[in-house]
Amino acid sequence: LTPLIMWVLNNTSAQPLTFLLTGIPGLRAAKIWVSIPVCLLYAGALSGNSVILFVVLREQSLHEPMYYFLSMLSATDLSLSLCTLSTTLGVFWFEAREINLNACVAQMFFLHGFTFMESGVLLAMAFDRFVAICDPLRYTTILTNARIAQIGMSMLTRNVAVMLPVVLFVKRLSFCSSMVLSHSYCYHVDLIQLSCTDNRINSILGLFALFSTTGFDCPCILLSYVLIIRSVLSITSIEGRQKAFNTCISHISAVAIFYIPLISLSLVHRYGHSAPPFVHTIMANIFLLIPPVLNPIIYSVKTKQIQKAVIKVLIQKELILLAHALFLTLPL
Template identity: 90%
Template structure:
């Protein structure tokens, strides 16, 4: 009898959800979402383009910035098709394999962003606390090693998660809570015991963002100590200004992440559409704001973008 109630794993189809209770307004609500996606894709593509093109930006700080932009670009692309598909065309169906693939890349790139922010914190730590060794510590080879280490870490923590999701059986109620596939949301629909999946999910979270966040905080404690030891107020301000963009990037990544977790845990009385909108906005805030922050706060990036835009206008 139990076998009859379970859906065949290979043929199971999930149904994505738009914004509960606001179905009639979804097309209109999709307009700001579409605009945010356009800003995220164009902004991060521009950052990548200018860092690769401009020779004076071939430095450790900008290499890490290009990693951040590549991660944000990939994160936006992960959810673009399903989110706008649901909002515009009511294309809610997604197969199990497609759902697992989206989940793998979605969580993988989220963890990747956390790792890149840690690498950028290390970059600022070396630049301020030990500037004479900056070029010898952060060589091109070491930057490539850092990037590869983050990539391997994310694959290593996500692979067991994916493999154990594949082993789950699902019942007839296969309606997801979001317009994309989220691990916790997916395993809650399982007919079988999902405790191992929950443990693996928590392990993946704590071994990535749970490790990166305290390390970033520690690096800034050491940076602040070093900055305060600088005699002149002008020198302290100059040193601190080099960290503002990174501090902003850390804030816009971790604050929505923590807020979303608190809403999911304690906001049971909140309407369903609040959870859904927050979940979608969380994925869009860093990709949208990071290019803007670095374009405004980083003089070299701002000059490089202005140069590219002027050349484009002259060609037209």
């Protein structure tokens, strides 16, 4: 995707503009202290999702649809963290606040694209749970490896299709007054508000991108759980019901920690005009950092197969290191 984005950026009317990123408004004097939890959250997101990806790829027993979707979620969370890591830590640690238009638009594309991708992966995981509970006998025939790959490619294609028009129309805006962005990364709404030309088309495209992705995925996830609950309630044994519900707890938690901050951020932007600027920025950072940090923890705690695989990999690593240390101590 990177060559495609760079081609779009280079073949539109580029402007030699530089924007200034902001850490947390009003808390600039305490940026060192603020950077510590932010850095820890980034470290947790990168390490946790890397471990999940490594374990799923390494362990043959986890090569099942549910864990393929989990690896997609981890890859998306990892990418979402990486696309804002450089500018956020640059602002907090090195006072590197400047970013040119092309870099800003590219970051905006990947930031929103991976956010929409996460919404799509959560929908795919809801479909996985729906098939597993409502039609378990056909689970392996419905969710084949080829179909899982098709689902992943369709989500990727959807995100590129909705984000490319946004990029093209942002590049056609003119910026002539304030060049200060209110976040430590490039956010679409934040960027178009700095334009001194008519940005109604950009606002419409942004809303279309939002409603055609998360606005479509969220109701579908709710519908899938309505059908799942109806199917589970038809199970006569209490143990069977509990077992069926337990398989959904991790996914429900992941949906909650993604959509609750997203809805809260939308409400703050819409109705919280009187709130201090740092409230908006903190809410935006919570939305970007909390899901990538918590998702690996939730799935590691709630999924016994992931727990066993992580422990197995760690034990194997310790044994390899121990054997290597013993080998080095042997006389030649």
